[in-house]
Amino acid sequence: MKPLPYPEAPVGILSFDFDGTLHDPEADPAVGAVFFEKIMKLRELGWIWGINTGRSQLQMKQGFMEVRFPFLPDFLVARERELYTPSEFGNWYPVEDWNRQVERDHKRFFRKVKKPLQRIREYVVSETQAEWVEQEGDPAGVVASTEAEMAKICERIDAEALHSPLLGYLRNTIYLRFSHKDYHKGSALAEVTKRTGITAAEVLVAGDGHNDLDMLQCCYANWIICPSNAHVDVQQAVKDQGGYIAKERASLGVLEALEHFFPE
Numbered sequence: 001m002k003p004l005p006y007p008e009a010p011v012g013i014l015s016f017d018f019d020g021t022l023h024d025p026e027a028d029p030a031v032g033a034v035f036f037e038k039i040m041k042l043r044e045l046g047w048i049w050g051i052n053t054g055r056s057q058l059q060m061k062q063g064f065m066e067v068r069f070p071f072l073p074d075f076l077v078a079r080e081r082e083l084y085t086p087s088e089f090g091n092w093y094p095v096e097d098w099n100r101q102v103e104r105d106h107k108r109f110f111r112k113v114k115k116p117l118q119r120i121r122e123y124v125v126s127e128t129q130a131e132w133v134e135q136e137g138d139p140a141g142v143v144a145s146t147e148a149e150m151a152k153i154c155e156r157i158d159a160e161a162l163h164s165p166l167l168g169y170l171r172n173t174i175y176l177r178f179s180h181k182d183y184h185k186g187s188a189l190a191e192v193t194k195r196t197g198i199t200a201a202e203v204l205v206a207g208d209g210h211n212d213l214d215m216l217q218c219c220y221a222n223w224i225i226c227p228s229n230a231h232v233d234v235q236q237a238v239k240d241q242g243g244y245i246a247k248e249r250a251s252l253g254v255l256e257a258l259e260h261f262f263p264e
């Protein structure tokens, strides 16, 4: 699996979330072949495209294999913040200076928010059915029992964040991980945009979940889209910004929006 030859002068960026936005576990194939055909056409016009996901780089590599991508994207944002680019042979390389900065800032972040995190942990453990998770690379996270419970936990975190301005989190359905407020899919995409030498006026974003809200914003993209299966909060955000809510699900919905904005 390899990327397509990189355009001499990219004209724009397409940034897609993976799970739910392109990948539909209920569909067969999980990502429509017609979607890749459209990407191929846009790629010929000089657009570059990337996956902007909460998955780790390894989990995403599995995703590419599972779905049998006919060609790799031109960039990958993993764990909502780390950047990777593929070699012409399809090996993924970290964008080292950026990823080092991300790691350094997160180490500092977790030292700084120790106390507020402790208070949130106490709340989660004693007052909810949710589970507090600590794992390699992710020092603090929560798995709630329901989405409603997660919404309540987010309110509690938001209250705590009023006094800890760095305290951020990335939420996807019942999963949440704590993160430096400045690092999310939006800021990662802004870094890709800057490095590509273009502006947000030439960027399109597509997402379906809460962790996509950070990139589904006018400051990062000119075209904002979501498939029909996007969370209601996401649909509302897309609507509020004059974006496009597709009638179709997942990759077919994204394709519908691409055809809407770029018919040829």
Ligand SMILES: [Mg+2]
Residues within 6 Å of the ligand: 017, 018, 019, 020, 021, 207, 208, 209
């Ligand atoms: Mg998603």
